[in-house]
Amino acid sequence: MGDVILEMKNITKAFPGVKALDDVNFKVEEGEIHALVGENGAGKSTLMKVLSGIHPFGSYSGEIHFRNQRCEFKDINESEAKGIVIIHQELALIPDLSVAENVYLGNEQTEKGIIDWGKTTIETNKLIQQVGLRVESSDLIRHIGVGQQQLVEIAKALSKKVNLLILDEPTAALNETESENLLDLLVEFKKQGLTSVLISHKLKEVLKVADHITVLRDGKTIETLSAKDGNITEDRIIRGMVGRSLDNLYPDRNVNIGDVMLEIINWTVAHPQIPNRLVANKVNFNVRKGEILGIAGLMGAGRTELMMSIFGRMYGKFLSGKLKKNGHEISIKDVDEAIRHGMAYVSEDRKEYGLILEDSIKKNMTLSGLSKLLKKITIDEYKESEVVEELKVKLNIKAPHVNQKVINLSGGNQQKVVLGKWIYTDPDILILDEPTRGIDVGAKNEIYKIMNKLAENGKCIIVISSELPELLGTCDRIYTLSNGCMTGEFLKAEANQEKLMTYMTRDNRSEVK
Amino acid sequence: MNEIKNLITQNIRKFGMIIALVGIVIIFQVLTGGILLTPLNITNIIMQNSYIIILAIGMVLVIITGEIDLSVGSVAAFIGAISATFMISMNMPVVLAVLLSLVIGALIGAWQGFWVAFIKVPAFIVTLAGMLLFRGLTMVVLGGRTLAPFPTQFRTISSSFMNDWFSGDSLHLFTIILGVIACILYVVMQVKFRKNMKKYNQVVSSPTLFVTKVVSVVIIIGFFAYRLAAYAGIPYILLILLILVAGYTFYMNRTIGGRHIYAVGGNERAALLSGVKAKKVKFWVYVNMGVLAALAGLVFAGRLNAATPQAGNLFELDAIAAAVIGGASLTGGIGTVVGAVIGSLIMGVLNNGMSLLGVGIDWQQAIKGLVLLGAVAFDILNKKKSS
DSSP: OOEEEEEEEEEEETTTTEEEEEEEEEEETTTTEEEEEETTTHHHHHHHHHHTTTSSSSSSSSEEEEEEEEEOSSSHHHHTTEEEEEESSOOOOOOBBHHHHHHHTOOOOOOOOTEHHHHHHHHHHHHHHHHHHSSSTTSBGGGGGHHHHHHHHHHHHHOOOSSEEEEETTTTTHHHHHHHHHHHHHHHHHHOOOOOEEEEEEEHHHHHHOOOEEETTTEEEEEEEEOOTTTOOOOHHHHHHHOOOOSSSOOOOOOOOOSSEEEEEEEEOOOOSSSTTTEEEEEEEOOOOOOEEEEEOOOTSHHHHHHHHHTTTTTEEEEEEEEETTTOOOOOHHHHHHHTTTEEEEOOOOIIIIOOTBBBBHHHGGGGGGGGEEEETEEEEHHHHHHHHHHHHHHHHOOOOOOOOOOOOOSHHHHHHHHHHHTTTSEEEEESSSSTTTHHHOOOOOHHHHHHHHTTTTTEEEESSSSSSHHHHHHHHEEETTTEEEEEEEEEGGHHHHHHHHHHHHHHHEEEE | OOOHHHHHHHHEEEEEEHHHHHHHHHHHHHHHEEEEEEEHHHHHHHHHHHHHHHHHHHHHHHTTTTTOOOOOHHHHHHHHHHHHHHIIOOOOOHHHHHHHHHHHHHHHHHHHHHIIIISSHOOOOOHHHHHHHHHHHHHHHHHTOOOOOHHHHHHHHHOOOOOOTOOSSSHHHHHHHHHHHHHHHHHHHHHHHHHHHTTTTTOOOOOHHHHHHHHHHHHHHHHHHHHHHHHOOOOOEEEEEHHHHHHHHHHHHHHHHHHHHHHHHHHHHHHTTTOOOOOHHHHHHHHHHHHHHHHHHHHHHHHSSSOOOOTTTTTTHHHHHHHHHTTTTTTOOOOHHHHHHHHHHHHHHHHHHHHHHTOOOHHHHHHHHHHHHHHHHHHHHHHHHOO
């Protein structure tokens, strides 16, 4: 047992209307990797914001001790001075600056007040080596991948004197290999004596690297598990997180598949800026009534691009292809037409593309279906309230009232608001792009149940997901997409992770030519 | 008590402006020894600020979509010049000239909306160009001279009062009657609204608070009607303003079009993916701004009884300031028509009050600048506190 590096005692933090943290205790030992897990809205990020001074001293009650010193951080500079560095889920890099400039942003290497670029480059190169980046220090952030950007953030953290490194969902946007590398890096740091706190939804990762696991639920500390002896299982953690054991993450449903509802024929779309690059290349697929269809593919395979181009030509330049609904060819040129033809698309990025964060739950939920509330020329606001209340109960959205701004909701609840918006339009075809990204197991389970219910009512569901177990657990049929081409089609019974992965990485371009 | 406290903290954005307006009125009423609220001066304040209020209503819509319009002052001047040419040089009938002017305003708005919405040139640039373009065209149309005077009929819009059909003695009876009708309408609407809210299980304020609110609004309406009646009654322009405020408030809050404007400003990409035609929304908001700028230009020309090359100078900044003081956010998605009107009144009362006190135009400018900064800073600090 090492010494305690950080102790947070009886932390309570309230926001208007919600108690985000309620008497939380959190203790980290020197030189360990300590995982912090919990459902969305459990208070993990808030706890870290309290620690780093983003929520300044005085806005919460309780004590923070770091290396046996009582700390009262008023802003992030004070916590960084102590060597507490936090890497947020949303990366804070400037796209049009180089790697070196970003690493030393706010901490510029100067000589008599003038930036010493030579020193900056040399020091950056050392850090690039240390974290295993495969870029030049002069590359622009804009031109490197998300996985590499995450490593730049870590290099940036290391460029400061860091005693405690906090990573908030570092692997959320990374693929498997990148995640693996990142976790190896954390273990490497641990060997060098660096303490880190890892916030993650991916319990496999947590179990792989963490020494201790602290579980938060509804703003309270539930337990701290020691993972050293290796007898902690995912189920054990989930039980702590949701307060019940989740027998079946992927709920059963009565499969009742009917005729083909939507058929896409030779769909070809070009990249919006680069005209000779095809993001969708003669794609053919169909989906049947009551079916849940999966689209598997690596990042950059063109999954989102394909679906957005089908949904009212919202991406790229449409070149050719046919769209048939119930056997009739239809033409959809914008989102409004797509909605009128019974299509709905839930974006992978709910904050950027799904929600108006400053608006209320109510206004967000009815935005796509306002015409249903029309009474002569006005919106029937009483009916609106009624409808939204109903959906709120049906989708189990946790919020005090429907006039709450969605910015104050947790990720899972925000996702349910987006779902609610589309359910209200009563679509025949619902496209879900990464429907459970960044949300906790409990909410995931609820979203699967909603999907099942819609399918049972004869709707078509198309799911795009990076998590293969999710596709295998929920879908009746799965297509694989690689480089804008459909490379395979599998029924649930014949699909497994290895097979899908093989077809997802198969490059079809040579065959097409 | 607790309820009032909650209500104030939750609605400080809305209440802040009203409190500020009331505070400023009281301060100047005391400082000027009661001149501020004399019947004549109240009428003056309304007439002096009418064109800024009209511009602010259009501007707040533009700002809610997340854009800006710097050209409205120049557009107002240009329309003033055009209408003068129609009526004075070409002897066109007044009604036709006014209608044509409004159509030209719409076309100017369409021109700017086209560049902003469809070509995606930043609004700041498009309207900065418009500001120069239409100022230049104003001078071209007027040939550097001033055109005057306008026909009397045209001046009715900006400077005349409604007839007293009940021929009161010292009091303008028609005004009093209109005031009473307004009060009754307000009370009926509030009671009905509250009943409906209860019926649909929405949270309503306590009966005491509700009665206090309704009674104070009725007192204010009554007071102003009485004051206006003591001078010359209701100016036509006030009627136009009331119709505009009511119409635009209704449109923004109760119709799909209004919702779409807020949605586009709040998050354009999310709005697009929800089926809102964001480009069209922006385009029509600019067309609307063009029409209102034209109306403001007509009112201003009528009030001045002349079309001058310098007309409407810095109106755009007054309109933007009014919208922002009234709680609109330049990042889009937030703002109200009523707020913009209150913002214009705050600026208007400041102007008028300082003039009454004999404060020079130099200090007036400086103080207005500080008020603008203070209002926005207060708003931002407030937001931080609540988050």
